[in-house]
Amino acid sequence: MPALKLEKALKAMDYVLDDRPEEAFHLLGDHEEVAISELAYGVCEFLEATLGFEDQTMHHASDILSKVESKAWREKLISEKNKIKASAIYPPGTEFGVAYAEANLLNALLMLMSENFMETAKALIKLRRAYHTLDVMSKSMEKMSHGELTTAAEAVKNLGLDEISHCSSDSVNSTSHFADIPVPLTNRQLEDKKVIIKLESIYRMRKARIGGSHIGNPPVAKALRTHLGDQETTPQIEGKEEQYGDPDIASVDEYIHSGVNLCFGILQVVLSLLPPGLGRVLSIVGFKGSRENGLKMVWKASQERNIHGGIGLLALLVFYDGPFQFTDVDFDVPSISEMKIIEEKRDNTVPSLQSKNITSNEMDCDTDSSDIGSFETAVSLQSTVSSINKIAQEKMDLERKATRGDGEPTILHPGPKLVKTLLHARALFPNSNLWLLQESRMLAGRGRLEEAVKLMDSANKSQMKQVDALMYFDRCMLLVFLHRFERAAEEFISLMKVNSYSHALYMYFAGACYLEAYRMCETGLFLPEDKDGDTHDRVDPKKKEEYKMLAEKCLLEAPKLIGKKKFMARILPFEKFVNRKFKEIIQRKKETQLPLIDCVGTSPIHELAYFWNGYNRMPENCLRLSIKLLGYNASRIIDPELDLVNPKTGKTYSSFAETREQGMIRNTLQSISLRRLGKLEKGMKVLDEGVLCYITESGRADPHDKLFKLSENPWLYPTALYEKALFCWKINGVAGLQDSMDWLKKSQSYGGDDYELSTRVSMKTKAAIDRLEDLDFESSI
DSSP, rough: OOHHHHHHHHHHHHHHHTTTTHHHHHTTTTTTTTTHHHHHHHHHHHHHHHHOOOOOHHHHHHHHHHHHHHHHHHHHHHHHHHHSOOOSSSSSHHHHHHHHHHHHHHHHHHHHHHSSHHHHHHHHHHHHHHHHHHHHHHHHHHTTTTTTTOOOOHHHTTTTTTTSSSTTTTTTTTTTTBBBBBSSOOHHHHOOOOHHHHHHHHHHHHHHHHHHOOTOOOHHHHHOOOOSSSSTTTTOOOOOOOOOOTTTHHHHHHHHHHHHHHHHHHHHHHHHHHOOHHHHHHHHHOOOOOOHHHHHHHHHTTTSSHHHHHHHHHHHHHHSSSSSSSOOOOTOOOOOHHHHHHHHHHHHSOOOOOOOOOTTHHHHHHOSSOHHHHHHHHHHHHHHHHHHHHHHHHHHHHHHHHHHTSSOOSSSTTHHHHHHHHHHHHHHOTHHHHHHHHHHHHHTTOOOOHHHHHHHHHHOOOOSHHHHHHHHHHHHHHHHHOOOHHHHHHHHHHHHHHSSOOOOHHHEEEEEEEEHHHHHHHHHHOOOOOOOOOOOOOOOGGGHHHHHHHHHHHHHGGGGGGGEEEEEEEEOOHHHHHHHHHHHHHHHHHHHHOOOGGGGSSSSHHHHHTTTGGGSSSSSSHHHHHHHHHGGSSOOOTTTSSSSTTTOOOOOOOOSSSHHHHHHHHHHHHHHHHHHTOOOHHHHHHHHHHGGSSSSSSSSSTSSSOOOOOSSSHHHHHHHHHHHHHHHHHGGGGGGGGHHHHHHHHHHHHHOSSSSHHHHHHHHHHHHHHHHHHHOOOHHH
């Protein structure tokens, strides 16, 4: 029976999600003969490959998935030709169509991460195959559910098939229809004990899988927590109870439905986040991505209790709580669907400006006008505009509540639903560091960095070394955000033993951490002790000279490691960044004859922290300290809050004259810190006067001016424009919409993809533009 083979494959994939890959691969010993087992084997390899970015694992996973494509397509054709049904809902061969599309999608993602341009071209072909296969299936599913996105259980209920029996000893005598058999059983079949035993076995396997006891772990109901992190200090997560899977739904139907939701959802989200140029090219050949629809489909997939639910949850966690967010949380605006609700709330009896031919100037008309009716209409319209803005502001308040987990989910903020889904996964897979890491990331995203570090410190060694490497890196970054630079440096060096991604970047990180620890000792700027006097992992002023020596050693070693790992046949973007930074330091050393450490410009570790969303995660005391430490290289004292003064000499600490671009980097990062501290006006003034005036021909912060392009630090150009857009939005709200859009489009139009961090910056910019385009107030008034 197809359902029996499928349940076995689903169990194997759950072993991987529970950090037990050896048991998974043992269970899939028949993968060369059985298509669904081959897919499960490929999915397991895919998870390991994407977690570790190791070439050998990626190539092996790609080979397996290529075999799956051929095998699934062959099985699909056989089922269609011979009308072999495995589902009461879907046409013959649909389950193999899903397997074919899934294998193509996963294989394409691996190829896009490879080092070969030919592989990239092949990946686009596979993406196109997956897209068109899934598009047809998705439209069929929506048609069955009257245009709604549904889970498998919701779809079955909509079709009126929820009364079909599963298989238990009580039901055998009362029905000839069973969930896992697409056609009624004959009397002879009903009397065949072997058939009934198999049906009962499938039902028990599915029920155990949904309950969480199928891989030997305690049932979910016993292990499920209602709190994120420390139960003693964390409020209970409120909201309705979520249901994950339904044992009465046929395994094949569940697999098909969840597979389409997951794969087509992820595909649409990825397409919606691509840079505009590539996005336009792909749209010509039939690719179209809706971020909103894609996320909704992934949410539906995450509610299923199978591998698709697990991967869907991982995708949502990366989108909402990943180390860098695709949409900055400060762009807290309503979505398109939410704006429709706003429009519906308007007073329909009030005519529009266009219908009355009233201009904005007429709204300011004199009260002595003979056309009293026009005046009253204008006043009423002005009230309507104010009402819209008020409703929008209320909606944005709901977004902020959802950010804290106090409200219902939105497209930008998931609310408590994501927390509950993660806690369910933690209960299902208690042995897995993968889900422990996700909980740590969620804690960090909510400002609970100390708890996140403690949770990662509690982890045991994983069977999947790729997960441990990810956890190592995440912990390193949190230690950076907490300004625990000595321990962060030590762990970056240790990371080189467990991961081969970029030893040059890890060594540069370590050198930057030691350098900042030295500067803290030099200036006497430290974080205050904890209430209990704990100084664990804090920078030690007695080690000042040791930090200086280690900083120089690591910074000199980093460029020697460049090129050991390449991405798509080119040096990794961050390694290009490291190489350019090191050349700047060496050039300055030649010019000034100063010691290497004194030739380093604006804090390298604070510059790196920006690219991992550090300023959105730092606690308030660390933001305040960052503003001071960033002022270490100021060569003039203009603002004592921003330019660090040596109390012994009354002068700055800098050993050389700060270059314009170094000052621009410093002011950009200081302005972001000020914004996060709520000092919006001052932050924007620092950005305008210290950065933007140097990249416009007029010397003014005007989005319509022609802009210069930076040469030494090209990432700063689009980043500063992006941050200006964010300031306009935070200060002016809806009234600043147009200005924000103008700045974002300036950032997006930065030419070429040759600056090191173009992908990272452009994805944030595009996500923000998509979000702000949801608010078209001019057309709604």
